[in-house]
Amino acid sequence: MNHTTWYERITGNATERAVSLASGITTSTLNRQLAKGVLSPENVIAISRAYGVSPIQGLVSTEYLKxxxxxDMSEEQMADSLSDRILIQTLAKRLGEDPEELMNEAEESLTSNVRRLPQPIEQSESEPEPERYVAKRKKPEPGEGDDDYGAGA
Structure with a gap:
C-alpha cells in the first residue's frame, strides 16, 4: 500500500502537527517524509502506536514486512482463516462502504435461493414396514474365465 494512503487511513487526515505531537515525530521530519511519499519504518511504528494500530500491521501495510x-501463513491462508463477517467488514471499510449494509446484502444473496424441504410424510401404522434385505455371505458363483467355471449340471 502507498505510504501516504496508509497514513491518511490511520490518522483520519489529521494535520501533520497533530500526528507529530501524538507520535513524537518532529513535524519537519514528518512533512519531509510525506512529501517524498515514504515514511521510515521507525515512523510507521510510532504513528501506528499513537493511533492504536498494531505496528506489525503498519509495517505490513507499508510493505516493510511481507x-x-x-x-507462517500465506496471504491466501490468512484470508481463508477470516470469518465471512470479518472479511466483508474489512472489505467494506477499504471500499468506504457501510460494513453492516454490505454484510446484510451478502447474507441476503446467500439465502435468497434457499428453499425449505417439505416435512417427511409419517408412515401410518396400518402400512407394513418395508422388508429388510441382507447381503448373502455365500461364496460367489464362478464366472466365465474362472477355473471352477463349467457348463452347469
Missing part, C-alpha cells in the same frame, strides 16, 4: 514474514 505477511508471510509475520506469520
Amino acid at each position: 505477511p508471510e514474514e509475520v506469520s
Whole structure:
C-alpha cells in the first residue's frame, strides 16, 4: 500500500502537527517524509502506536514486512482463516462502504435461493414396514474365465 494512503487511513487526515505531537515525530521530519511519499519504518511504528494500530500491521501495510514474514501463513491462508463477517467488514471499510449494509446484502444473496424441504410424510401404522434385505455371505458363483467355471449340471 502507498505510504501516504496508509497514513491518511490511520490518522483520519489529521494535520501533520497533530500526528507529530501524538507520535513524537518532529513535524519537519514528518512533512519531509510525506512529501517524498515514504515514511521510515521507525515512523510507521510510532504513528501506528499513537493511533492504536498494531505496528506489525503498519509495517505490513507499508510493505516493510511481507505477511508471510509475520506469520507462517500465506496471504491466501490468512484470508481463508477470516470469518465471512470479518472479511466483508474489512472489505467494506477499504471500499468506504457501510460494513453492516454490505454484510446484510451478502447474507441476503446467500439465502435468497434457499428453499425449505417439505416435512417427511409419517408412515401410518396400518402400512407394513418395508422388508429388510441382507447381503448373502455365500461364496460367489464362478464366472466365465474362472477355473471352477463349467457348463452347469
